[in-house]
Amino acid sequence: MKIEDVLSQFRGRVSWPTMRAILKKIDLQTSQGWDQTIAKLKEYQKSNRDEALIAVDNLKRIYLNYLLAGEKAVKLFTVEESKLNRLMVFLQKHSVKENVFQETYPFPLSEEKLKNLNSSPKLLEVREIDGDLGLVFCTKRFFTERSTINSKDYSIEVEKALDDFDEIVGIRRYTRQFFDIVFLRKESNMAEIRIDIGGGMLEEDRRRSFLEIGKSFNKLAHDYIGVADFLKTPLNFFPLIETLYNSDEGKVGEIAFTTDEGSTKFERMRRGAKDLRLETYHKAGRAELEKFDQKINLYKIAILWKFSISDDIETEPELFLPGNSFFLNQEYPVLEEAIIKKCSELEDYNFVFNKIKHYLDGCG
Known part of the structure; x- marks a missing residue:
């Protein structure tokens, strides 16, 4: 995999100031913004092949962790200690069922493969981190995007027809793969639902996504340890x-x-x-x-x-x-x-x- 391939996955999710800090942390040079930095690193890869391979591995590791932490809408729950411990013990021994999302994980599927899937969340991985557990779910969702339309980008006739409007807003719906997390914290007896909002997400879409992941996880907990409504009432922020x-x-x-x-x-x-x-x-x-x-x-x-x-x-x-x-x-x-x-x-x-x-x- 090339450096620009990994950076293209970051680009839709990470603000440039955050990405610049990530690159500096692993001693990769940056320039002014995404395009110039990618161009510089492509040249770096050509002349420093061995070092570039290490850099790609570092970026892939950071990207894998970033999926757990970057740009998340969060709900927080307290969980009964005995139930949490039972579920965590089970999950540590559990083998995740194979599914199509694992073919390219941690990177998304191609648009062609994605459009042919149903929209039910799929569990990809159970990852242990310092005694806690992170469950990674992948979901295909219809994503709603509102954007301002510039009438000058269209024909003169359209521009004249819209001349009386101060602002024109368009709503576009498209499908995208999301990486959502349920994180179980052993020491504090807490659980989080972290909804992937990389690139932005409207409030109604976030609400629907929380319900979707919460329902999937609660079914999993019920099937595994017989506990209904494992995640029940979120804490009040x-x-x-x-x-x-x-x-x-x-x-x-x-x-x-x-x-x-x-x-x-x-x-x-x-x-x-x-x-x-x-x-x-x-x-x-x-x-x-x-x-x-x-x-x-x-x-x-x-x-x-x-x-x-x-x-x-x-x-x-x-x-x-x-x-x-x-x-x-x-x-x-x-x-x-x-x-x-x-x-x-x-x-x-x-x-x-x-x-x-x-x-x-x-x-x-």
Whole structure:
């Protein structure tokens, strides 16, 4: 396999800043963006064949781990210790049934093979990681993508017909192979469903995917150890929104909130900018509200951390809690989903997971 073949698999899933950190970690040179870097590494492979073979193996190993950790929508469950232990013992001895997805795993099937499959999830692998277990499921899904259409890309007649529209949005549906994970954590008696959202996924598609994987895993647990509804009620992430905002953690890059006077606000900082909580406009607005004994009512937040993957290389993993304003009208708002993005491997994913667990324990 060539370097550009492996990089093409990363490209649809990994942001360029994260990919640049991955390449630097294994001592591969980068350039300005994907195209120039791939071109440079193709030349490197031609003149350094033996070293390039090692680089390809390293990239394949990282890609395999990335499937467990990169760009995931997450639900978290507590599990009864005895049931968790029984299932983990069984799975450690279990041989996964052969299926077509294994032909190319960890890479996806060709579009031709994929379109002829049904959409039921298939278990590909049970992988042990430091005493925990990761179950990798592959699924063919119809993927919905909304994108802005530029009328100037079409004929003059179409452009004139659409002239009165400020924005035109198209919805496209296509099939793609997704790598979803159920992760069983022995020490904390927890389980996660991690839905693959590489390249983006709409809320309704994420909701459907969680139901799909949860149902498949619960059937597996029932068939193997006779336990119904192994994953039942997800933990509530909503209390984390205000807790993280009021903490000294990381860098807040995005928030949404209402005010006591009834307005709805959304604030976002540019990539690389400072913490939104320290931004002059935001601080002044909060201070003005506090003069009148008012406050902001948060329902959405994105927070990022600096994470060292080596002595001089950092990633910036992000936790996004995608609440909705109507949650604030509920007596007990419940947010069952968190989104963890921009991780390079399992190390920075687990860093974010441990932050979540720490603050959920504090909210309990």
